[in-house]
Amino acid sequence: MLDILEKAVESGRTLGASYVEARGEDGFIEYIQMDDSNVTALTQRLERGVAIRVLADGAWGFVSTGDLDSLEEAVANAVSVARAAAKTRREPITLAEAKAHKEVIKASPKKDPRNVPIEEKIQYMKDMTKVIRDYDERISAVTVKIRTASGTKYLATSEGTRIVSPLLLVWSYPWVTAKEGTRLSAARYEEASAHEGWEYLEKVATPKFVGESAARRAKLQLEGVSAKAGQFPCVLGPRVVGVLAHEALGHLSEADLTVNSAFGGKLNETVAAEGVSMTDDGTTPGNLGTSKFDDEGIRATRVEIIKDSVLTGLLSNREYSAKLELPLTGNARAESYRFRPIIRMRNTVFEPGDWNHDELFKGIDFGYYCVDFRGGQAQTNASFQVGIQEAYEIVDGEIGSPVTDLSISGIATDSLFKIEGLSKGPIEYEMGRCGKGQEAFVSSGGPSIRFGKGGITFGGRS
Numbered sequence: 001m002l003d004i005l006e007k008a009v010e011s012g013r014t015l016g017a018s019y020v021e022a023r024g025e026d027g028f029i030e031y032i033q034m035d036d037s038n039v040t041a042l043t044q045r046l047e048r049g050v051a052i053r054v055l056a057d058g059a060w061g062f063v064s065t066g067d068l069d070s071l072e073e074a075v076a077n078a079v080s081v082a083r084a085a086a087k088t089r090r091e092p093i094t095l096a097e098a099k100a101h102k103e104v105i106k107a108s109p110k111k112d113p114r115n116v117p118i119e120e121k122i123q124y125m126k127d128m129t130k131v132i133r134d135y136d137e138r139i140s141a142v143t144v145k146i147r148t149a150s151g152t153k154y155l156a157t158s159e160g161t162r163i164v165s166p167l168l169l170v171w172s173y174p175w176v177t178a179k180e181g182t183r184l185s186a187a188r189y190e191e192a193s194a195h196e197g198w199e200y201l202e203k204v205a206t207p208k209f210v211g212e213s214a215a216r217r218a219k220l221q222l223e224g225v226s227a228k229a230g231q232f233p234c235v236l237g238p239r240v241v242g243v244l245a246h247e248a249l250g251h252l253s254e255a256d257l258t259v260n261s262a263f264g265g266k267l268n269e270t271v272a273a274e275g276v277s278m279t280d281d282g283t284t285p286g287n288l289g290t291s292k293f294d295d296e297g298i299r300a301t302r303v304e305i306i307k308d309s310v311l312t313g314l315l316s317n318r319e320y321s322a323k324l325e326l327p328l329t330g331n332a333r334a335e336s337y338r339f340r341p342i343i344r345m346r347n348t349v350f351e352p353g354d355w356n357h358d359e360l361f362k363g364i365d366f367g368y369y370c371v372d373f374r375g376g377q378a379q380t381n382a383s384f385q386v387g388i389q390e391a392y393e394i395v396d397g398e399i400g401s402p403v404t405d406l407s408i409s410g411i412a413t414d415s416l417f418k419i420e421g422l423s424k425g426p427i428e429y430e431m432g433r434c435g436k437g438q439e440a441f442v443s444s445g446g447p448s449i450r451f452g453k454g455g456i457t458f459g460g461r462s
Helices: 003-015 067-086 118-135 199-201 205-224 240-253 318-324 356-362 410-420
Strands: 019-033 038-056 059-065 103-104 138-158 162-180 181-190 191-193 235-238 278-281 302-307 345-352 368-377 381-394 400-403 406-411 419-422 427-433 439-446 449-451 457-459
Touching: 003 019, 003 038, 003 067, 003 138, 003 162, 019 118, 019 278, 038 067, 038 118, 059 067, 067 368, 118 138, 118 205, 138 181, 162 199, 162 205, 181 205, 181 368, 181 381, 191 427, 205 318, 205 381, 205 400, 235 381, 240 302, 240 345, 240 368, 240 381, 240 410, 240 427, 302 318, 356 449, 368 419, 406 410, 410 419
Parallel strands: 103 162, 235 368, 345 439
Antiparallel strands: 019 038, 019 138, 038 059, 138 162, 162 181, 162 191, 235 449, 278 302, 278 345, 368 381, 381 400, 381 406, 406 457, 419 449, 427 439
């Protein structure tokens, strides 16, 4: 496919584009859903397509197509789009200078998911359903979803970049509902890998591990005491810390959002309590958001967003690196060839501190220990709200009863100043997905963190 992309790049240059980028994909995509042991959705498709992005007259033009025999027409359309858009721009778009890379990266899955029989995949889902059903008689409904992808990505640019890289994904996701009388509960769990094949679901994200992780949380929700509303000191576990790092703070550090966010104009200012650091790292070996290059062909880096309480870095692509005079970070990602690359997080975490885990709870007369979340949302003003699916009371410095119907909210930039302690490593990650007009698979996490009263607001029934 590289030969085809190179011709498209040359065609764009001939038409006068100052920059031409051609991204190709050739792969197998699969989605299966099982509801209460019945397969309710099964799609398998071969994807083969190309994205053309050009910079002409200081504006972007983007076209994607599955017709590889008509790429010259697609390139011409992209150039036309750019020139039409240029008439409405106040300032021309420029790109930060970047080194051209030529590299072929190979994946080495032990079991390529496209070669695993469909019967084996369905059996995996049936086994997980049984594990969940057997966990507690009060479980009333089970949905299991899996997604797999296998193939190759290609990138060619007018600056000489030529990169061939693997397209690989295995993803497992159960949703569990439980009922006792009029009381209902729901929980989910998510595991994924973009570096291993089906063997990851056999050895790590097994039906037993993933199934019991979801079922246990649904059971705890049925048995928990009612949550109290108000502000209390608390300890957030790594999975909840991760969603806070990603949703409430990470998006603020994406350079295309920063200007209009709570981090706008605060580079090199103190934004957190002493000793707090947060990073986004595209180089962590084997992690879900890790790749050697981003979708603009920029080598992945580790970005220190907050270092020792000071906002020191933003996530960028080539356009915003030039516009805001930022270093290139390798954060341009596209869901597929159907989408243009935009600034996205990869593996976003709070860095560990120097507290022992047990020390985090000492001196708390009453508060909450939040271990896992069910879903969350945040705004660019740093406000956030997160549903908690596993939490416990903290009473006299000890972990107490499980809690049900708990949610947390606050202004993340205020919460940062209420951090009183961060536990020692290692960092724990949760695997998930991020939406920003398109989907990206990401990891987030950190150590356990203690917040003083006023840092987090709790919602409950009483």
